[in-house]
Amino acid sequence: MSTTPIQIDAAFDSGNIEVLSIAGATARLAIRKDAHSDFYQWFHFRVARAQGRELTLKITGLAGSAYPDGWPGYRAAVSEDRDFWGRADSSYDAGEDGGTLTIRYRPDGNLAWFAYFAPYSMERHHDLVAAMAEADGVDYRVLGYSLEGQAIDCLELGEGPKQVWLYARQHPGESMAEWWMEGALECLTDPADPIARRLRQLCRFHIVPNANPDGSCRGHLRTNAAGMNLNREWAEPSADKSPEVLAIRNAMDASGVDFAMDVHGDEAIPHVFLAGFEGIPSWTEVQQGGFDRYKAILKRRTPDFQTRHGYPVAGKGRANLAMSTNQVAERFGCTAMTLEMPFKDNDDLPCPAQGWSPERSKLLGRDCLGALLEWLEGAA
Numbered sequence: 276m277s278t279t280p281i282q283i284d285a286a287f288d289s290g291n292i293e294v295l296s297i298a299g300a301t302a303r304l305a306i307r308k309d310a311h312s313d314f315y316q317w318f319h320f321r322v323a324r325a326q327g328r329e330l331t332l333k334i335t336g337l338a339g340s341a342y343p344d345g346w347p348g349y350r351a352a353v354s355e356d357r358d359f360w361g362r363a364d365s366s367y368d369a370g371e372d373g374g375t376l377t378i379r380y381r382p383d384g385n386l387a388w389f390a391y392f393a394p395y396s397m398e399r400h401h402d403l404v405a406a407m408a409e410a411d412g413v414d415y416r417v418l419g420y421s422l423e424g425q426a427i428d429c430l431e432l433g434e435g436p437k438q439v440w441l442y443a444r445q446h447p448g449e450s451m452a453e454w455w456m457e458g459a460l461e462c463l464t465d466p467a468d469p470i471a472r473r474l475r476q477l478c479r480f481h482i483v484p485n486a487n488p489d490g491s492c493r494g495h496l497r498t499n500a501a502g503m504n505l506n507r508e509w510a511e512p513s514a515d516k517s518p519e520v521l522a523i524r525n526a527m528d529a530s531g532v533d534f535a536m537d538v539h540g541d542e543a544i545p546h547v548f549l550a551g552f553e554g555i556p557s558w559t560e561v562q563q564g565g566f567d568r569y570k571a572i573l574k575r576r577t578p579d580f581q582t583r584h585g586y587p588v589a590g591k592g593r594a595n596l597a598m599s600t601n602q603v604a605e606r607f608g609c610t611a612m613t614l615e616m617p618f619k620d621n622d623d624l625p626c627p628a629q630g631w632s633p634e635r636s637k638l639l640g641r642d643c644l645g646a647l648l649e650w651l652e653g654a655a
């Protein structure tokens with residue numbers, strides 16, 4: 276049996292790990308904080324010299340992570356070909372070394388990649404944007420630039436009067452949100468898809484697949500390069516701290532918004548759910564009715580969506596207007612919502628091999644569009 280120490284590195288797009296010590300095939304690790312902030316939860320690293328060895332990877336100090344409740348019942352994502360992402364046996368012990376997730380896995384090959392969720396790299400992002408920008412009827416524009424000079428890409432399509440905004444990855448570690456975008460964009464640009472054809476007659480889509488490219492590259496969980504949580508910047512976005520949000524909100528002001536979905540992942544809750552805008556000052560039953568009707572349609576269309584589990588609803592007038600969904604619902608009087616997918620699994624329909632996955636995130640993107648069409652047609 277080999278006693279050669281394994282090797283671990285994370286100096287790549289969205290990489291994040293600190294190696295504390297390695298002995299044989301066992302490593303003691305920690306997650307680096309987002310720059311200029313105390314958030315940490317996202318990890319993504321590579322293990323070499325791993326072939327046929329039982330790896331024991333201990334990520335320590337997790338009691339202080341952004342969402343300690345995210346670790347019980349969670350299994351780490353693992354890939355050997357960087358295409359198929361499965362899950363590795365994982366267990367969490369809150370009492371060990373400041374809270375430790377122990378990952379055990381025996382790779383077939385020499386290399387194995389581990390991540391908090393199947394990553395969506397900036398290279399894949401650019402491939403997606405390039406492919407979609409050249410599809411028939413798609414307009415591309417740069418809404419603005421991130422603090423580190425990356426474009427806030429926006430794809431626009433459709434000839435209808437309804438202004439629909441879809442945007443994802445304000446929280447960069449929530450990579451399932453961009454997998455969802457890939458599914459939604461593939462649907463909308465497929466000339467053979469009847470739902471897409473009808474939606475394009477009814478709507479003008481404005482789609483931002485990645486609202487936080489700096490955080491994505493840097494391997495952040497929750498913030499941009501300045502340590503700002505972009506989904507707390509919507510009341511007063513600024514050019515020097517949150518230009519990403521300022522660019523999107525200015526473009527929304529120019530187009531107006533009839534329907535908006537902000538796509539996220541949730542660390543703790545093992546279900547797909549939607550959060551609304553219940554506590555906004557101008558809340559009405561009619562506006563709420565639009566949101567409730569969308570939830571009911573989506574629930575009927577896919578068993579991956581449910582309404583029993585989710586966030587507590589804000590009381591009357593108590594909404595935080597710095598959050599995107601509340602700000603957009605208040606500002607435009609529209610139907611706005613936050614979609615949350617799990618990092619863990621959908622416990623109503625679990626998948627032992629993959630947990631919640633890129634594949635299911637993409638399918639949910641399609642189902643959300645099908646629900647949007649039914650929602651629009653029903654309102655007519």
Ligand SMILES: [Zn+2]
Pocket residue numbers: 446449539540
């Ligand atoms: Zn989020």
